[in-house]
Amino acid sequence: MDNCQEHEMAAEDHIHAFARFIIRRHTDEIHSILFSQDSMLHYPLIVDFAELTEEDPQLAHLLFSRPTEFLLLFDHGACQAQRVILDELKYPKDAVLKNFVHVRINISGSPLEFPETFPSIGRVRVKHRGVLLTLKGTVIRSGSIKMIEGEREYECRKCKHRFKVYPELETGNAVRLPSSCPSQRARSCEGTNFQFMEGTIVCHDYQEIKIQENTQVLGIGSIPRSIPVVLKDDLVDIVKAGDDVIVTGVLTAKWSSNLKDVRCDLDPVLVANHVRRTNELKSDIDVPDHVVNKFKQFWLEHKDTPLKGRNAILRGICPQVFGLFTVKLAVALTLIGGVQHVGASGTKVRGESHLLLVGDPGTGKSQFLKFAAKLSNRSVITTGLGSTSAGLTVTAVKDGGEWMLEAGALVLADGGLCCIDEFDSMREHDRATIHEAMEQQTISIAKAGLVTTLSTRTIVFGATNPKGQYDPSQPLSVNTALSGPLLSRFDIILVLLDTKNPEWDVIVSSHILAEQGGQEKGKNDEDLMSIWSLPMLRRYIHFVKGYFKPVLTKEAERVISSYYQLQRRSAVQNAARTTVRMLESLIRLAQAHARLMFRNEVNRLDAITAILCIESSMTTSAIVDSIGNALHSNFTENPDQEYSKQERLILEKLRSFDQFPDINSMEESICQ
Template identity: 75%
Template sequence: MGGDGGCDGVGPEKILSDFLTEYHSDQLQSIILSSDHRLHYPLYVDFAEVMEHDSPLAHDILFEPMEYMPLFDKAAKSAQETACERLKKIWEHENSQKAVDHPPLSIKEFVHIRIEVRGPMLDNPEFCPSIGRVRVKHRGILLTLKGTVIRSGAVKMIEGEREYECRKCKHRFKVHPELESRNSIPKPIFCPSQKQKYCESTNFQLLEGNRVCHDYQEIKIQESTQVLGVGAIPRSILVILQDDLVDIVKAGDDVIVTGVLTAKWSPDLKDVRCDLEPVLVANYVRRINEIKLDVEIPKEVIQQFENFWSEFKDTPLKGRNAILRAICPQVYGLFTVKLAVALTLIGGVQHVDASGTKVRGESHLLLVGDPGTGKSQFLKFAAKLSKRSVITTGLGSTSAGLTVTAVKDGGEWMLEAGALVLADGGLCCIDEFDSMREHDRATIHEAMEQQTISVAKAGLVTTLSTRSIVFGATNPKGQYDPDQSLSVNTTLSGPLISRFDIVLVLLDTKNPDWDKVVSDHILDQAEPEKDKFHEDISKKWSLSLLRRYIQYVRGKFRPILTKEAENVISRYYQLQRRSATENAARTTVRMLESLIRLAQAHARLMFRKEVTQLDAITAILCIESSMTTSAIVDSSGNALHSNFTDDPDQEYAKQEKQILEKLNTFDDIISI
């Protein structure tokens, strides 16, 4: 392809320089005003802008990046000179008006053009394939890959070039490292001088004075499990970062990487065949974690939420239940579980206490239940609602697979992220929680409460962030015994159970009336013309709208506790501490924090900026459902048969009266 990249015989370097001067004068100005000469400076360019400025040249950059990217870097230098001249003229004009001191200007040697690919082009499989679809045909073109960083290597220093002088003709030339041969710089075979006669000398002298070195780091990115089909194994690819790109991502980050695909010899290992493996030499890296946390929600969608709540202004709980019905609609009833899932995904507000310690805002949920009670259905649906999720099972997870593992690669130890680190900022679903080995369960204690994982493996001592919601599901050990504590029924330790904000027990009690209602519901689902219920829900609250709603209320509202809510939560906590005999694992100080988180989550769910008495009492009802022996509400502690009521506001009024009466009675006993 190649070509001159423009019309009228103007060279590509001049076109690129003009483009940078026209579109990126602000970035150029900040670079020439910077004081450090030795730094490597990035200059970010949107590929769509290059396409708009000069389409043939953009085409050449896309298909021959190895040839055109160095030209782009050279163009950055001449663009700096133009920007420098312009700035001097402006300052001269200012000085003629009044005397002004200006900072020194300098042209920087190391400026790298970082090409950003956005918009529709990210959906083009030719230039943005999935990692598993990378083939030889993609070699040598500008490629964009999406994935999650699973391994982050140490930052090394490599030699960027060597300068040799021919002893015969005194010609000086530079030799650059070869990626295929592990970044080593080969000794030149013959003199490349192209004077009138070819020199063909093989005798050279290495000039030591001007040696150029670069920062170098290798990371490994893996396909996101959300985009893979069932049964597909996520593929990974090695990515090489250099200069200003090193150390800007860590294990667990979601990234978009633009670069050039090439090959590299795999490390020399004993009894292992040495092959060429594909690597992506990165030109641009963008973290998309922050972007996900602050998703742009259209104004019309926000207006839709506001209209919905103004419609249910007089009956707010009816409005809340309309949202809850859209959670896992294929499962009949289970109101308590759907409420718990919504509150867990929305979560409370993270805050810092007086000592400077962070108190987590994320809630954790554990479903304990007989087979066939829909636990896995809720896990799968919650994973769809979360912006970032990892699903695993107890048998399929080791402690290293959950937290972090140390792997040896080419003689160097590296850390590879596990499920909890990969789910940072999202949701980690663990099915068959009881199948995990005792040692593996113990590793998630710190991850759940402190939201970090401290690692000391193979000489690598560090702390990784795990701000993820843990959603577990487990079967009881044998027949569930209501007279025994949760620890005995589930074989989970007290400290682990206390870390879950809500523990719901789903017992299959073989109730004939319930079985009739559920069987009718399932049979109606099997006949599409009868299934009007699901159609109504999917029209009002689709999965994408529900996901947007959860993201919006999480980002928008930071609810503050009112005096009434504080009073109710405080009195209930004291009552539980007095009556806690069988549920000692649940009634710790963590329970008080759980109540606050759940009350805040309910206020967010109700589209409010303050936590009212209603939110506090709903949080109490959720915690009560977690208790096998209820301290306040007359309930069997079985969340399986909890159903949606026709008039939830009226039902709540009864529960509020009942709870406040019990709390007042308790206050009277204490005062005596």
């Protein structure tokens, strides 16, 4: 009994110590909780573990090593801090003491962020049980919200001592009474007969989710592991399938269901204390000031030859593939994307672009897909042969007699990139399911009584082989066996045809042999590759997407509008492509090119580059001989001079179109 009394006194000391810490560091938060109206709500009080470690290292260590006990004491400390502050308030009429305040431990910036105490889900072991654990992953399943019993009160029939009993999660929330009366005062009382006190049951909101390891941090061949996470009270319903989260909590074990002739195992479960969504952080891409200054200096050096600077950046995209300038430009513009536009009625026009590569085997389609996945801060790679409509969108699964939604590839890639290789291997029904995801950027589900809409703000990058021998005289829908509505959703469709050009074969073979032989590159090439390495390209794309919101100039609007009208008049075979979606694609690509060029304004150069990209998507070109085979497109020595020729050709063609005004003034500006 003496030990029990000592333990109780120590617990009181810890409660007082934590209450003093809250009063010193979190008075404003306690004030806002006290003046909140609803006294039955559960209120979170977020405490930084780094602050606690700095002020009281011993208390922080006890919290880390015995979180189940000390998190409960911290909640009592938060209530005690409320009472102290309530006594000090001059006008406490509006302030009401809140009984349901939960201390949430934020480990950001603390030693717990180190890899030693921050294991991956696949490395969770028995040694992590009972300590404060932090796991990072993606929510793949979110269950329904339930009500669970949190505590109930009993009274000893012998000494009338009242005590609380907490249900055990490990045994399916069963209540286990003590063997004898836990009273500290009545030493002689060893009563074993207890009476349940009516109206003392406290219930909590309860939800189970499942998080999975992020595929980006896994090695090749590793299978991503998952773990169920229990959310209670204010943590319920703050995350959904597809969210990236960092969860801090206590690892415990749960008895598996008791089935006849089946061994009963312990399943690991993380009882969450704090959940932080990291969707907005965009997967740890940090762009420090000195890197931004390096970008600005780069464009300052290429002020007179901007396209030469642009091509230097494009050379860093998939450098192992020789040439293919058009494809590299298309990949860059797709990853950067345009600006999302919200209409007056609240309707949204997507800013993300979609890219489809149609080509013969051996043209490097899969290599571009994998490199684009590395460039994107969040990506999912799948193949058409192994993807069903449920695997791409959302599947309904039954777990323990309850239906849950499990996120597919497009939902998991929300805010990033979804690469689908072997697009032609997908069944027609499965391809049709991504129509809504590509254009409206949502997935509407009505499965097993679950009716909801999930967000899919993702870039779709597809690769497919043509159906048989590619026939240039036939439209794309015939050559690819893809429907017109699906093709119209892709901003750029590049056709890579292996035409067996002898001159091109000589150039490519000499380049590959030189790489295999380990011949030294030129100094300029080495400098460019060091500047625009993969990490630098990731930072550049991330920075320009967040920093620039390009606006179209009147000149760019006239060029885009005239080209769209010209395509609408001349479109015979490309009827599936020449819809209003093509006009939106032109705007998105022009905005993406302005971002790529480190500008906040879309000018004529950006509009004409967007036209050249769209021209590559057409089987019959409205502007004759402006674009050749994308497979044989190479980087030119003087891109600015080459561009001026293409610009003159396009503007002359548009000038012959009778509905294009003010083209003469544009010609005069070119001559000047």
